[in-house]
Amino acid sequence: MTASLPALPDTAACRLAREVAEQFSSPALVNHCLRSYLWAADHAARHGIAFDEELLFVAAMVHDIGLVPVFDSATVPFEEAGGAVGWVFAAGAGWPAARRRRVAEVVVAHMAPEVDVAADPEGHLLELATGLDISGRDPDAWPAGLRAAVLAEYPRLGLIGEFVACFEDQARRKPDSPAGRFSANGFAARARANPLDR
Template sequence: MTASLPALPDTAACRLAAEVVAEFSSPALVHHCVRSYLWAADHADRHGIAFDAELLFVAAMVHDLGLTPVFDSATLPFEDAGGAVGWVFAAGAGWPVERRRRVAEIVVAHMAPEVDVAADPEGHLLELATGLDISGRDPDAWPADLRAEVLTRYPRLGLIEEFVACFTDQARRKPDSLAGRFTAAGFADRARANPLDA
């Protein structure tokens, strides 16, 4: 039986966010961003978590742009740089200031160890989804048929080695960042053991 994937939101901002990530990211990172939205939306649907689909999708699309050469900051952690890109993107999309702030907050929150669903449902969902997609955290929280369908439609394309290289570079240049601390705590081994790559 084929899993029923969540629909990707189809608004002008969502289409532009997908275009931006495709322009500045590798195919592996593009698929990671789409999978992150799908994991998040599915989790929300199954757990009754109300969320803003457009806001979550845009945040999911831009959340790792701070790792790309064009947007990588020499001093800021990549999630802060990505949050700034999200703010600027949202401004260009004509969103009001509060909604721009929300995109930035969600992008920054995705690196937190835990995000309170009541305070920030979109940040909570993106944090869970990226934890699954990168570190393989709690894969059985998603149905096996859904996991198989998402991975068939959006294959991983060597994501983990690319991501480990990005984090290693971030850690070397910004050792006090979360990427630096994650790398020092064995991030590469956890990511390489991700059951989604089995």
């Protein structure tokens, strides 16, 4: 039996955030963003974690946009550049200042080694989800049927080759950034061994 996917939130901001991702990111990165939301939402449902669906979806759609050449920063880590894009997007969507800050915080938090679920449920969920989707961290924490259904709906499209190249470029130019530290600690090998690509 095929597992049912969590529903994608359908608000004006969510539709526009997906449009932004599709306009500027490759199909592989767009699917990564969508899978990241789905992994996060499923984990939250199974572990009783309350979260803001719209906030998490918008953050998921822009969390890697700082890797895209037009938004890449020469001076700050890609997650900070992505957080700034998220803040600007949220301002354009009419979100209040506190909610703009939150989307930026969630985007930045996805690169943290660990995020406290009590302090930042959306950041916690996005960090876990991206860890699975990129590095293959703890895949058995998600049911096999759900993993198969998500991958069938949003295939990987050679994501890891593209992503590793982006990370290595970030590491060369910004060695003190989280991407630089990840790369120095074997990120590429972990990503290439991701069981989701088997």
